Amino acid sequence: MSQSVPPPRRVLVVDDDPTVTEVVAGYLNRAGFVVDRAADGPAALARAATHPPDLVVLDLMLPGLDGLTVCRRLREAGPVPVVMLTARGDEEDRILGLEVGADDYVTKPFSPRELVLRVASVLRRAGGGPGAGGAVPRGAVLRGAGITLDPAARTAEDGRGPLRLTLREFDLLAHFLRHPGRAFSREELMATVWGWDFGDLSTVTVHVRRLRHKVETDPARPRLITTVWGVGYRFDADGGE
Known part of the structure; x- marks a missing residue:
């Protein structure tokens, strides 16, 4: 009995530079992805609506609608992962991208091979992609501080209802x-949750802040995800009691 082969994952590449789009699309095609393209914000949203992508590679600076607005609207429509591209080295721009829901970012100029690796890594976390075998995260349902999280179904809720989490927040x-009850440094969280041995640690900081806004009663005075000064962060399961 032959084993069914999962369909290739669809990636939407959004950039107004045709050279960048051509190079990125070529590398992604060779890695086994189906690639759609868009050159501006409105075209990206229209393409995503008619051909829903499994992931979006999104330039920050776009005509029509900027990448931040496009990312925000994509996140409002559904949990599609987003890898953001930015030509700026300004940390503020990277943080803004993460704040509106991007799962990862790559700063121009970038290595196309690195971008493909980032895309594959994000898709594996989302539950599929070349080399992932379409695997879905397994494990028992997790509970703590009034939160119930199902790793297999990718659902989470608390006493107020479902939690709308991005891929990395989940x-x-x-x-x-x-x-x-265990304190983790930002480096440990980056290695374990993101699967990166190196990277911008502000990525972890931003995601912790975003997660607090979704699970804490008062994000300005967190009781569940607390800061351990000189170490990192700790989840206190009794904090919501």
């Missing part, structure tokens, strides 16, 4: 729920 919350 993985970060799952990690905290699996290890209540």
Whole structure:
């Protein structure tokens, strides 16, 4: 009996530079992805609506609608992962991209091979992609501080109802729920949750802040995800009691 082969994942590449689009699309095609393209914000949203992508590679600076607005609207429509491209080295721009829901970012100029690796990594976390075999995260339902998280169904809720989490927010919350009471450094969280041995640690800081806004009663005075000065962050399962 032959084993069914999962369909290739669809990636939407959005950039107004045709050279960048051509190079990125070529590398992604060779890596086994189906690639759609758009040159501006409105075209990207229209393409995503008619041919829903599994992931979007999105330039920050776009005509029509900027990348931040496009990312925000994509996130409002559904949980599609976003890898953002930016030509700026300004940390503020990268943080803005993460704040509106981007799962990862790559700064121009970038290595196309690195971008493909980032795309594959994000898709594996989302539950599929070349080399992932369409695997879905397994594990028992996690509970703590009034939160219920199902790793297989990719759902999370608390006493107020479903939690709308991005890909990385979900993985970060799952990690905290699996290890209540333990303090993790940002480096440890980046290695475990993101799977990166190096990177911009502000990525972790932003995601912790975003997650607090979704699970804390008062994000300005967090009781669940607390800061351990000189170390990092700890999830206190009794904090919501």
